[in-house]
Amino acid sequence: MSNNILEVKNLKTSFFTHLGEVQAVRGISYELKKGGILGIVGESGSGKSVSSLSIMRLVDDPGRIVEGEIIFDGVDLVKLSEKEIQDYRGKELAMIFQDPMTSLNPVFTIKNQMMEVILRHMHITKEKALEEVNSLDETIKEYEKTLKDKEKSIDKKNNKGKASLEAKLTKIIKKRDKVLKDIENGITRKYNKAEALERAIHYLKIVGIPEPETRINEYPHQFSGGMRQRALVAMALACEPKLIIADEPTTALDVTIQAQILDLLKKVKKELDTTIIFITHDLGVIAELCQEVIVMYGGMIMEKGTVDDIFYSPQHPYTKGLHQSVPKDVVGQKKRLVPITGSPPDLLNPPKGCPFSPRCKYAMQICIEEPAPLFKISDTQVSSCWLQHEYSPDVEGFKKTGGVNNG
Amino acid sequence: MDKNKFVFLESDQKLDKEQTRKSLTYWHDVWRRLKKNHLAIVGLVCVIIVILFATIGPMFNPHKYNRQFLDYKNIPPQLTVYKLGDDMHVYLSEMNQLILVSEDGKLLDGFSLAEADKDLTAKTYTYRLFNDENVEIAVVIVDFSYTTDPLKRAEGIRYSFTYEDVEYKTPMDKVWNKTFILGTDKNGRDMLARLMYGTGISLVIAFVAAVINFFIGVIYGSISGFFGKNTDIIMMRIVDIINSIPLLLYVILLMVVLKDSWFEINVLNKLFGAGGLGTIIVTLISVYWVGMARLVRAQVLSLKEQEYVLAAKTMGVRNFKIIDKHLIPNALGPIIVTMAMMIPTAVFTEAFLSFIGLGISAPRASLGSLANDGASFMQTYPYQLVIPAVTIAFMMLAFNFLGDGLRDALDPRLRKG
């Protein structure tokens, strides 16, 4: 089929508060190829975090996924029961949260919190299981040999020992047969504690925690912020998930630590070949890390494209506004920053039309009446702005297309 | 698709839904949040009701809290009335007082019972009613032998009335006591009046204790927090030591020590009147100031370090404004909540002390002493315990709801949508 690891289709998530329905995510669709890094950018309240929490099915009460499909690896996550989605969380899908200071449980050691997820999900490999069967076979042979020896000797004293030995033997054979059958069915046993610990230490090493063998026994408060975020990354990696969602993982950190964590994510991406969704409000981070970018505003997708598309040929007034409000060329000529005036829409009572229209300098009558569809700009880029419509006036810097992309 | 819609709009045509919320002052905001909390408003209303009950209630009650009606001892709120003859209604109290009542439950007069009229062998008492000129106007014979005489026991009643040679065995009706709505106590004092008075005393104790506590706590706590270093260490060690004695034990000891002491007789009684009111207040203060002092100290310490105070200073905000806009809202919240919660605690402790006989002494009353009095007769006169007990529970509930609501409203961190 397709090589998309994730397809989000018309996802709507709302919070049902006593004031009314807050529509945090209002029908977004996108897909993500295996091994890609997708950046989702937007300001606070744009729905970027809620959309990713929806993928994990971690939207807290009173929030609920109202509509849509989230096809992950061929399975619609929205339709799974709570029990089934638990098997996905941590194993297939992992998440790194924004604030490392509060995302670790203060009363358990790092070891405990790392091993927990490994013990929950990890099964040993088939090869290892077969190896264990082999060693069982050897034990069985040994037992059989001793038994034979005993039968040969006519010494009656040993008869008692013989009975217990036989019992042990049948037990081991039974065990071996069961393991073999399980392997045939593709089931292997779960990790034991020693193996889990080894794996935990291994991943702590990968994320660059010094002396992981000793530091793993420490509590979160003994770790610095950067170290905690590394530990959280290690935790997310520990079961080698197919998709990692990083929800502003660097926002709460110092700039130098930020760079380290970004480097770490890049390295992890390269070594483990996972797919990453990176959520941020920082365009710089997007440019650094991502291949594809989604710009969200007011719970909707404004623009979608490759990093080059979004940075060099933005087609949505909001994306342009974002660029203008970020200092870019620090050494180059001085350029005044242009803020986007106004504030994000109230999602309790969102605008009928384009969510950005109240703040948009190109707003037209159509904009406040109807949200724009995603206009196809190029093979890689779509933009949700009426300026792309053939009827709209020409504005410099905005391309027009006739076609509407429905995907 | 209508081509005309693709025209740029003027900026005033845009549907700017940007919310311009009014900026509220701290206290407006607190009040707004408190209003949203229904339970807290119920609490507030109940607290006001309790206060009105204790303050202006006595004005509407014809009886005084210390007036004794010796003819009407232990009269319950509900009377079992017997109709004798054509138009006479009587009620026989548990203390074997026969009372002339009106049909709707007003107490009119007491019958007299002379020693000579008690026939102990036949178990009959002869009650006589005299008018103002001391002329006998009615004679009622009450036969108490129904509980002792094996022949009569089968009837299942406790007594019968004989008036003008007719025996009455069944009561006419149960009517509510119109003269003493909540009945009277063992000395014939009006329960309603005593309840109002007792509630008032309990409130006075609680409020005075809470307010004085507030000042002691603030002074002690701010000195300790502000000077820090050795002053702080010594002052807090003292607090620690007081804190490591069970409070109630300490309260009891102090009550005993203060009782009848020179200090009570010459200072407290002059300030608060006799009956131990001042003693209770002093005791409560001397125990509960510790918590307040700790709290204030913690607040002062944390405020000293707060960056927003520094930020405000850097921006050249005047000291008064810093105190008004930053320190008071941030420190006062927890302090007010503690004060609000101290009131029910004080009521509770006072009730507890009175209950073990160390509180307010008669004729003054508090809710606790009323409950204590009631508890000794609860078998026969359960209303004497139930009434003050329900009042205490009502007050506690009201103050707790209000205190909880205040805590939520005053602490912006606990804001719930």
Add this chain to the structure above:
Amino acid sequence: MNRYIIKKTLFSILTLFIVVTLVFFMLRAIPGGPFTREKPLPESTRERLEEAYGLNEPLINQYFTYMGNLLTGDLGPSFRKPAYSVNELLATGIPNTAKIGFIAVIFIIFLGIPLGVVSALKSNTAVDYGVMIIATIGITVPSFVIGSLFILLAQNVKWIPVGGLSTPISYVGPVVALAGYSLAFVARLTRSSMLEVLRQDYIRTARAKGLSESKVIFKHALKNSLIPVITYIGPMIAAIMTGSFVVEKIFYINGIGEYFTESIGNRDYTLVIGVTLFYAVFYIIMVLLVDIAYSVIDPRIRLSK
């Protein structure tokens, strides 16, 4: 850790010393002595008695004698119950007080905490409202009212004894009266603490790991939400013991609470100090235990001290 406990213990001993001294002198400040009664004793008898108990000596001498005896564990004779020493009286009283106290504490912990947890997990449902209404009533009705109502019930029902601790059923009244307030408080505290913890980021992290809901709640949330509960439980246990003043009075139980109220009225100095000392020691041990429990459960405390 050990140093911390030693420091705390030393401070506790100092506190106890101050408490005893304070109580000793406070009691002597009370007008009247153990041998002034409503019917005055003959002057000579009183003097002889006071001499026998050393009450005629200067106060400071009495104090040092008492403290000396105290160091050897001797709390002295009871002034008003001459046949007994204070040690003996305490030995008969403490078991009764401890029995109802212990049962009450067990009830509070094993009923209050689960109720609070259930209430938090089912927050804003009928279960939650039910538990919280009962808890609020528990907080607002004084123990002596609960106790008195129980006695009222017992007087009308044959199978509940009116007082004492003769049958298992007779424990119900004192335990309910004693535990009521704290049980309700613990349930409320656990609930609010649990709700607070469930909102924390690390709970979301735990969920994101794919842990089952029961593991999220009973492993990650419970331990954190117990921290404030434990802080309350230490002083609470002591409060329960002092609560026995009223309960023992209502239910006619021969415990030390009863002795305390009685001995204060009687000016039985040694018995008052004995009981006070017992309470203070108990209280301080409880607070110390809480400190230790606290540092076991919360690693941030352990290392910062």
